Amino acid sequence: MPENSNETSDDVRVVELFAGVGGFRIGLERASKRFKTIWNNQWEPSTKRQDASLIYSRQFGIEGHSNEDINTVPTSCIPEHDLLVGGFPCQDYSVATTLKNSGGIEGKKGVLWWQIYRIISEMVNRPKYLFFENVDRLLKSPASQRGRDFGIILASLADLDYTVEWRVINAAEYGMPQRRRRTYITGYLNTTKLAHNISSDLKTILSDGIFAQSFPAQVKEGCHVSEFAINGNLAEISANFKHEFHNAGVIKGRDVTTVSVVPIYDGPALTLGELILPDSEVPKEFFIDDETLPKWKYLKGAKKETRVTADGYEYKYSEGAMAFPDSLDKPSRTIITGEGGQGPSRFKHVIKTDSGRYRRLTPMELERLNMFPDNHTKGASDLRRAFLMGNALVTGIVEKVGLVLISNID
Structure with missing residues (x-):
């Protein structure tokens, strides 16, 4: 049942973390009125004037808005929701040790990925769907152990019972006005119909998955599909991870399929000159x-x-x-x-x-x-x-x- 009179049973309740000025909210609400952001958090550390929070509140209202350090927000203060979204910062995701009293992990202090992990793991009813954004280098970080950070993220989500897809997308390659390359991650709780319909194979990457349907692509010429399992607990992955992630992939359980893809797009394309x-x-x-x-x-x-x-x-x-x-006759460079x-x-x-x-x-x-x-x-x-x-x-x-x-x- 809806929690208040403004919600209906058809709504997809959204919580937005690291909200900035509301990019996820704008995109989702343009896609469907069913997406309803019911709670959001934006906090800029070491900044007295919280410009992003002020703008977010002015544009969307103060109801459900949190301008607090997410590290200090108890999970019990975050309402039950269907979709968790956020553009979390790119940091060092290494796991220092295993601790029984912290769900089996202890990440580097201040790394905000572990706040996402904490919130999901502590929710009485976990969100059915996840949608995250990060920089494209996430797949190859750190330089000293390429792929380790992303391996930790994927394994931790798999352990929380999610099937996960990812794709590195350059917005300009699909007709948008900026050459901005970012890693996008979607996750589906394994009890959902969506997760049930997705397998850990190439078909998900090229046809059945959410990214395949949103941003059609084909395997890059000369690139071979890589399949492997991520084994061990998170501390062991942190110490020993040695696999390579390509720009598209899926993980189900701990089984990974990944391959490099290139866009299939021949539609209209916005340029910088059209927007000035x-x-x-x-x-x-x-x-x-x-x-x-x-x-x-x-x-x-x-x-x-x-x-x-x-x-x-x-x-x-x-x-x-x-x-x-x-x-002026091309998409812009990255802002x-x-x-x-x-x-x-x-x-x-x-x-x-x-x-x-x-x-x-x-x-x-x-x-x-x-x-x-x-x-x-x-x-x-x-x-x-x-x-x-x-x-x-x-x-x-x-x-x-x-x-x-x-x-x-x-």
Whole structure:
């Protein structure tokens, strides 16, 4: 039965962790009105002004919003839900030891993956579905033991009775306006119809799985399917893991199937030029003056030069050229957290407008590249708005997954 008068038995109750400014919520609610976010948490450590939390509350209301360190939030304070979502930070997921009084694991202090694990494991009724996002390097981390971190995450979810799929998706390869490559993870409690219909094999990756239906793909030429079991407890996996994960895969029980895939897509494609504002709507501080332009060109250009460290050590430095200005007839490069501010930078976007003037991207344009509503982050400074978009996801990815998920769930 629904817990309050605003819910119906057809609703999919969503809890959003590490919510940022609500990218998961926007994508899911665009996909279906059945997705109802009933509780969310956003906390930025070491920051007095909680811009993301303030924006989230303003856009969606304060009901069910938590602006507390998730490490301090008891699981009993989180309402029962059907779908748990979140873009958890990429950190070192190593397991230090096994402890009977902590469910068998002790992760590195402060690593937020273990808060997800804690919440799922302590829920009286675990969420039926999971949907997470992380950076693409998660599959190969750490460099000293490639794949270990992701192996720990998959094994821990399998031990909590979930069948799990993953896919590394570049939004631009499916017609979206930004080249943003991220790892997406979905999980289904093994008591659900969805989990029952999915097996640990190539068919799930290419046709039957949620990602196969959302983002069609085929096996990359020359790539072979890898199948293996993740054995041992989490501490043993942390110490001994030696497998490689490709950009798509599935785990059921502890059995893994993984392969490299490439997109199948021939639909419309948004470009940076389609999303920019006319010069008349752009504040003057976003335009680059003639005095500063040479510094931008230097930072964007190729370099092969001798440099000297503060202690007098001389070394050779070289780097390739960046596009300058950024192409308007292609999707944009990946937005970074340092996108804001007037100072010249190698990595900030710079476009050349029809008037022949060079300028940076405005906060609204950055929102559009992540497929957020215009002025979603209004109220924060331009610098912080850029930072928030650098941390956000492309909501179109979530929407497409949400459309398929809603048609497959119990």
